[in-house]
Amino acid sequence: MTQLPLRAQLASALGRSAATLSRMTGRGDGSVIGGRVGLLLEPDLLRQLARDRKLALVSATNGKTTTTRLITSALLELGEVATNAFGANMPAGHVSALSQHKGAPYGVLEVDEKYLPEVLNTTGAGVMCLMNLSRDQMDRAAEIWLLAQKWRRALSGKPTHVIANCDDPLVTWGASTAAKVTWVAGGQRWKEDSWCCPECGGPLDRKDADWACRECTFHRPEPQWSLDDDSAIDPRGQRWRLDIQLPGQANRSNAVMALAVAEAFGMPVERALPRLREVTSVAGRYTTVERDGRQARLLLSKNPAGWLEAFDVADPQLPIILSVNAQGPDGRDTSWLWDVDYRILRGRPVFVTGERRLDLALRLEVAEVPFTLCRTFTEALAMQPPGRVDVIANYTAFQLIRSEFGRAV
Amino acid sequence: MPSDSALSIVWIYPDLLSTYGDQGNVLVLEQRARLRGIETETIHVRSADPVPEGGDIYLIGGGEDRPQILAAARLRKDGGLHRAIARGAAMLAVCAGYQIMGSTFGGEEGQPVDGIGLLDIASTRGPARAVGELVAEVDAGLNLPTLTGFENHMGVTRLGPGVKPLSRTLVGVGNGDGFEGCYAGHVVGTYLHGPALARNPALADLLLSWRVGPLAPLDDSAYEALRQERLAAVRPG
Numbered sequence: 001m002t003q004l005p006l007r008a009q010l011a012s013a014l015g016r017s018a019a020t021l022s023r024m025t026g027r028g029d030g031s032v033i034g035g036r037v038g039l040l041l042e043p044d045l046l047r048q049l050a051r052d053r054k055l056a057l058v059s060a061t062n063g064k065t066t067t068t069r070l071i072t073s074a075l076l077e078l079g080e081v082a083t084n085a086f087g088a089n090m091p092a093g094h095v096s097a098l099s100q101h102k103g104a105p106y107g108v109l110e111v112d113e114k115y116l117p118e119v120l121n122t123t124g125a126g127v128m129c130l131m132n133l134s135r136d137q138m139d140r141a142a143e144i145w146l147l148a149q150k151w152r153r154a155l156s157g158k159p160t161h162v163i164a165n166c167d168d169p170l171v172t173w174g175a176s177t178a179a180k181v182t183w184v185a186g187g188q189r190w191k192e193d194s195w196c197c198p199e200c201g202g203p204l205d206r207k208d209a210d211w212a213c214r215e216c217t218f219h220r221p222e223p224q225w226s227l228d229d230d231s232a233i234d235p236r237g238q239r240w241r242l243d244i245q246l247p248g249q250a251n252r253s254n255a256v257m258a259l260a261v262a263e264a265f266g267m268p269v270e271r272a273l274p275r276l277r278e279v280t281s282v283a284g285r286y287t288t289v290e291r292d293g294r295q296a297r298l299l300l301s302k303n304p305a306g307w308l309e310a311f312d313v314a315d316p317q318l319p320i321i322l323s324v325n326a327q328g329p330d331g332r333d334t335s336w337l338w339d340v341d342y343r344i345l346r347g348r349p350v351f352v353t354g355e356r357r358l359d360l361a362l363r364l365e366v367a368e369v370p371f372t373l374c375r376t377f378t379e380a381l382a383m384q385p386p387g388r389v390d391v392i393a394n395y396t397a398f399q400l401i402r403s404e405f406g407r408a409v
Numbered sequence: 410m411p412s413d414s415a416l417s418i419v420w421i422y423p424d425l426l427s428t429y430g431d432q433g434n435v436l437v438l439e440q441r442a443r444l445r446g447i448e449t450e451t452i453h454v455r456s457a458d459p460v461p462e463g464g465d466i467y468l469i470g471g472g473e474d475r476p477q478i479l480a481a482a483r484l485r486k487d488g489g490l491h492r493a494i495a496r497g498a499a500m501l502a503v504c505a506g507y508q509i510m511g512s513t514f515g516g517e518e519g520q521p522v523d524g525i526g527l528l529d530i531a532s533t534r535g536p537a538r539a540v541g542e543l544v545a546e547v548d549a550g551l552n553l554p555t556l557t558g559f560e561n562h563m564g565v566t567r568l569g570p571g572v573k574p575l576s577r578t579l580v581g582v583g584n585g586d587g588f589e590g591c592y593a594g595h596v597v598g599t600y601l602h603g604p605a606l607a608r609n610p611a612l613a614d615l616l617l618s619w620r621v622g623p624l625a626p627l628d629d630s631a632y633e634a635l636r637q638e639r640l641a642a643v644r645p646g
Contacts, residue, residue, distance in 0.1 A: 135429060143428075143473040195424030195455065201479045203424070203457040214457070332541070333559045335603030338433030358635040362607060363433075365631045366440045 004048055004102075011042035012049065012099040019096060031084060035092030038099060046091050049098035050123035053082070055107040056261055057123070059116045060131035060171075061144075062306045063254045064089065066246065067131060068110040069282045070258035074272035075265060080104035086283050090115050091122070106265070113147050117154030128155075128178075129261050130164040130171050131186060131254065134193045134305040135339065137331030148174035148198060155179075163260045165253070166221050169211055173198035173218070182235075184260050185209060185226035186253035189312070190305035192339065225260045232256045232269070240269050245280045248313035284398070286313075289405040293386035296321070300398045302330070304339035307392065311344050314390040320345060321380045321389060323354035323397035330395045334359040342367045351380040354397045377401050415450040416442055416620060419464035421490065422456045425480045426506055429561075431470030433604020434501060437613050438466060445625050447617075456480065460489030464498055465620040471504030471562075471602045474517035481509045484525050494527055499595040499619040501612075503605055507590070507598035508532040508564050515564065528591060528598055529571030532564045535585055539563070542643040543581030543601060545589040548573055553611045555579075556589065557639050558601030566591075566600075575599060580643050595619045608636060 004012065019034025038045050056075075058068045065087045072083045082101035084093045089110040098107060111119045113133070120128065130151070133144045151174035155162065164175035166183035170193065175181055187209075188194070194211075197204050202215030212219035224235040230252060232240045244255050255276050262272035281287040288297045301310040314320055326332050334356050342364055350371040352360050357373060364371045374380035377400070381389070393401060420427075420435050435451055442449045454460050456479065467490065472480065484490055494500060508514035511524040515534030524532075543560045547553040556576050565585035568574060575590030575597060576583070583589025583600050590599035597612070599605055606613040610632045618624050 145473055145475060192423075192427065196476065196479075201425075201475065203455065333429070333561065333603070335430030335433070335559060338430035338436065338604040338607065358631075358638050362631045362635050366433075366436050366607070 008042050008045055008048045011038045011040075011045050012095075012102070014038065015096060015099055019100075031086055031088040031096040032090075032092050034099065035088070035094065035096035038095045039092060046095050046098070046119075047122045047124075049095060049102075050107070050125070053098075053105055053107050054127075054265065055109060055123055055125035056127040056129060056265070057109050057111045057116065057119060057125045058129045058131075059111045059113050061113065061134045061136045061303065062309065063131050063250060064110045066251060066282045066285065067129060067254040067257055068108050069279055070254055070276050071129065071261050072108045073275040073279055074258055074262040074267060075106050075108060077267060077271050077275055078265065079106060082107040084110055091119060094119060094123070117150045120154050120158070120160065124158075126160060127261060127264050128160050128162045129257055130162060130175050131257055132165060132168045132188065132190075132305065133170045133174065134190050134303065135336065136303040136305075137333075144170060144193060145198060151175065152177040161264055163257060163264060165257065166223050167209055169194040169204060169218075169220070170198050172221065176221075181221075182225065182260050182264065183221045183223045184257055185223035186256055187227055187249060189249065189308045192304070225256055227253050227256045232259055234259070234263075234269055238269075240273060242273070242276070244277050246282070246286060248309055250309035250312065284402045289401070291381060291405070294381055294384045295388045296381060296391050297388065298398065298401060299390065299392045300395070301392050302394050304336055307340040310392045314392065315388070316348060319349035319351065319384055319389050321351045321353065321374075321377065321384075321391045322360060323352075323377055323380075323391065323393040323401070324357065324360045325355045325394060325397040325400075326359075327355070327396045330397075337363045342369050345369050351383060353377050353380045354393070377404070415448040416466070416617075417461075417464045418449055418451045419461060419467045419493075420451065420453050421460060421467060421469040421506075422480050422483070423453050423470070424455045425476035426470045426472035428470065428472045428505075428603075430603035431468070431503065434468050434470070434503070434606045434613075437604065437606040437610065438468075438617065441610065441613050441627065442617060442621075444627055447621060456483050460484070460487050460493070462489045462492040462496065464493055466616050467493060467498055467500040469500070469502045469506030469509070471506060473505075477505040477509060477514070478516055478522050480506075481514075481522060481524055484509065485523070490525070491527065494594075494596060497595065499616045500527075500597065501606070501616055502528075502596070502598045504560075504562055504564075504600055504602040507600060508566065510596070510598055511566070528593055528596060529569035530566050530591060530598065531569070532566040535563050535565040537563070539582035539585075539600075541581060542639065543583060543589060544579045544640060544643060545576035545581070545583060546579060547576045548592070551575075551592070551615065553609075553615060555640065556599075556601065556612070557608045557636055558599075558605050559603065560600045561602050562600055564600070572598075607632070608639065
């Protein structure tokens, strides 16, 4: 690695000190404050820290943190990897991640969808992984068609190699100005945001996985990689049983994306796949916490597409606790509850908690799903018989549960 | 086409205008009819399909700028919604769908775009996004309890003499002139986005009663608990 200029070295070091201080005083994991301090002292720090490294940027509405983790696990086979493992996915988090691993030749950065153009421009990343785009926290996030349009502009004229999910029409459109794209048929469970052609607004015709605009030439590109049940099919047509430990179809899709990214870094499937199988829990997601003989598996779900994925993972034989908040990071608007089809929960014991439990209670009543209202998660857990229970919570509700059980999960 | 016996609920262009929970209005109407033994039939009209003119209650939701412009152009060309309203159908138009009902609205760069002229209103793009909880007192002519909901829009809407304000804004922005929404005949427009009827079941009942007459009361405790919590959370004082 080339030496950083003195000012950048200083900014990076002071940022790391601030991060350590933040951790020691129990204020957080320090990855945001450290990056902020660094950027304050040297606004060009991210560009300088990114220089001379092989970087992959990972973005989507759902699965960013998990896919970042999967790719990182694979690339660790090649050498040291700098990564923002805890989801601090804006430039301050990127600065912090790269500062902590100054000598790492590789970097895998989860990037907030809105910040992707800026981070691509600043870092000049060689590889970008794009999985899905769907409605999410509309009171503060940008409209997703506008996001995809900004991706197109940012990618245009750059040499970046994009690995993109061609089963998502909006992602396909967002990626298709790139000089080089590897298309992955990663599947698309949530389709409510892609009935119209992103190019012309015409209706999209769908037949099985295939889609095409009825009014213009925009259509699904031929995939090089695809997910078929529990297997990945690589560009040579070879079938690889995934057998990963992370549950659900969404994670198998993330795993195929990760294999394609690993190959873009020159790593063959036979080396990457065993690494993906080692990942069991990502920043607390899918982890199981235990109290008084009850084992609660924690599923994070932040938007309608995420709830569909969580329902796919949840065990229909088990009771389920749902917790919903509407703080800033969750979006203060709970309207999205009405986009989720909760009828799949009929017949299971359902427990409802969180700050906005009354919104969810009404939603379930209208869906004719019987439930028990609980003031707190602890109360809901105490109502369970000993044994396993699934928990789906949105962002701050999830973090609250994690902090109650200690963050070391 | 809607059948003769069931109450038909027509959801217009969910493929273009259903950004955030708009489906909730369909579900609430269905539930409140079902609980009273009224059979319903819901028709999802995609933007490539014609709008049936024989429906009872029409719903149109919110959306991004570009789909809003497309939806307005298609509704104008189709004409089915105009014929349905002329036949006395009820309608709830929400957010982007509300703006479309007027003579004009602001496009993605603020340029004026033609609406479909079903309500005597004209909208423009305002200086800042209005995002947050909204509380408003409903026009006395409708005899409804306080409106509560969430707004998220950049529109400013001026009401003409052909409509009455739906409500007077207590918290939030609404039309931008101290009022929120409007109504004329059996057509209601509002900036309360997404599942507005989930927070305002009396408004859902008003739409239903316009088509089926007086309604039996329901146990509204889940609706009422949510309403009271939200009103207490945002009301000044």
